[in-house]
Amino acid sequence: MPVFPVYCIANVSVPVVENFLADALAGSNKLVPKTPPRLGIVTADGEIPTVASEPPLRPFTSPFVRQSVEEVSRQLGGATYFAVLDEQSTEDKTAVLGRRNPDGSVETVRVAFDAAQSLLTSLDVGTLGFYEIQHIAASSGGVYRPKYEASKKGGPAPRKKLGGD
Secondary structure: OOOEEEEEOOOOOHHHHHHHHHHHHHHHHHHOOOOOOOEEEOOOOOOOOOOOOOOOOOOOOOOOOOOOHHHHHOOOOOOOEEEEEOHHHHHHOEEEEEEEOOOOOEEEEEEEHHHHHHHHHHHHHOOOOHHHHHHHHHOOOOEEOOOOOOOOOOOOOOOOOOOOO
């Protein structure tokens, strides 16, 4: 499975980046236990991460500060999907997910930290579409936030209906 690049286009502190990585992995593990980390922080121009980043991180200065999502998308190499941490990320624990289309255009959607890795993985394997995520985010105040349902254990199973009715 690929490592998804993560770009910081604002001065995002290392603790916020570490929180993003931890929340994204925790959210992914709520859906699929023992999911490995798949997000790689890009800390140098022209770098394509091949190994996922894990806390604790060493302090770094992002070379992408004040760049647009479109500008960083030109550095993806062969990747299609990526994440961006911006000024808003430091305020509300959200990130921007991006998809670079074959024609060079870029689509984006804002998601909660805990949804980032699982959504990128779902997009990569084709179990979820970018437009679906955008639609859900638009109907939820502009940010996609996952809804985790508690598992129901020990209760009776619903009765099965047999026949054609």
